[in-house]
Amino acid sequence: MTAELIDGVQMSLAVRAEVAQRTAALRAAGIQPGLAVLLVGEDSASHVYVRKKVKACEEVGVRSILEQHDASISEEALLARVKAFNQDEAIHGILVQLPLPAHIDPQTVIKAISPAKDVDGFHIVNAGALLTGTEGFSPCTPTGCMRMLDAIGYELRGKHAVVLGRSNIVGKPMAIMLLSRGATVTICHRATPDIGVVTRQADIVVAAAGKARLLRGDMIKPGAVIIDVGMNRTEAGLCGDVDFESAKAVAGWITPVPGGVGPMTIAMLLANTVTSAEQIALVQKSSTQVPAS
Numbered sequence: 001m002t003a004e005l006i007d008g009v010q011m012s013l014a015v016r017a018e019v020a021q022r023t024a025a026l027r028a029a030g031i032q033p034g035l036a037v038l039l040v041g042e043d044s045a046s047h048v049y050v051r052k053k054v055k056a057c058e059e060v061g062v063r064s065i066l067e068q069h070d071a072s073i074s075e076e077a078l079l080a081r082v083k084a085f086n087q088d089e090a091i092h093g094i095l096v097q098l099p100l101p102a103h104i105d106p107q108t109v110i111k112a113i114s115p116a117k118d119v120d121g122f123h124i125v126n127a128g129a130l131l132t133g134t135e136g137f138s139p140c141t142p143t144g145c146m147r148m149l150d151a152i153g154y155e156l157r158g159k160h161a162v163v164l165g166r167s168n169i170v171g172k173p174m175a176i177m178l179l180s181r182g183a184t185v186t187i188c189h190r191a192t193p194d195i196g197v198v199t200r201q202a203d204i205v206v207a208a209a210g211k212a213r214l215l216r217g218d219m220i221k222p223g224a225v226i227i228d229v230g231m232n233r234t235e236a237g238l239c240g241d242v243d244f245e246s247a248k249a250v251a252g253w254i255t256p257v258p259g260g261v262g263p264m265t266i267a268m269l270l271a272n273t274v275t276s277a278e279q280i281a282l283v284q285k286s287s288t289q290v291p292a293s
């Protein structure tokens with residue numbers, strides 16, 4: 001068997017086209033969606049991702065402000081910048097690119113972002129909304145993975161989904177999203193003794209462990225859907241958490257790296273930013289409406 005490729009580039013273009021239409025409608029109503037991006041330090045991968053985000057904004061008509069800070073910026077100074085963007089009416093989304101330097105606590109910084117502008121969906125208010133199935137912003141990478149599963153018409157109800165990795169930005173929210181769609185979910189992590197025993201039972205594996213080529217073909221149930229969130233820079237170049245060549249010989253569907261989940265992450269960020277602008281516009285409109293006498 002050779003797996004069918006899930007093309008994240010094509011899917012992200014479809015999402016971007018929708019976002020561009022919504023942006024055009026907002027602009028016609030006098031609202032220019034705006035995203036503030038805070039980048040701290042010299043992590044080269046972060047610079048690549050942020051450049052992609054800024055370019056994507058430009059392409060769909062979202063205004064972006066990129067603020068770059070030296071790695072030595074204090075936590076207080078960074079918090080002050082976040083708070084300034086919270087107050088800025090031209091800004092509808094705020095994101096702080098992760099990882100941050102070791103002297104800055106990411107949770108403290110994320111907590112300072114207004115939940116209404118938290119287009120990364122990392123704030124505890126939005127994490128709680130996801131957990132309880134109420135309205136809020138969902139993290140971009142797992143939301144992008146769900147869109148990919150939907151795009152191939154995959155029915156999750158009754159399936160066994162295995163998530164590799166338990167990070168706050170991918171593993172945990174991914175598990176909640178799969179669970180809320182009726183899948184039986186297992187999370188494997190560093191302390192799981194033998195992940196192959198678990199993954200061989202899975203109908204879907206989402207690999208987000210941050211370990212190059214962790215999931216090999218011999219650990220996959222024939223016909224399973226394999227979503228690779230990994231973004232590992234090795235001597236051989238960029239590779240995912242899945243050993244693509246051996247996995248594609250066994251799986252039913254598979255995402256490539258690059259060109260899989262990454263572009264969908266950026267597309268979902270654009271979608272969240274435009275949603276935020278639409279919501280803020282709605283609130284502003286209702287607060288300026290004069291009640292009928």
Ligand SMILES: Nc1nc2c(c(=O)[nH]1)N[C@@H](CN(C=O)c1ccc(C(=O)N[C@@H](CCC(=O)O)C(=O)O)cc1)CN2
Nearest residue numbers: 048049095096097098099120140258259260262263265
């Ligand atoms: N504030 C945030 N920080 C981080 C997030 C996030 O969602 N919000 N996620 C990751 C990195 N990330 C987004 O920021 C991200 C990673 C990869 C890609 C992407 O398009 N990858 C390309 C390949 C790029 C390359 O050549 O290196 C692909 O897969 O095709 C986009 C976004 C951690 N930090």
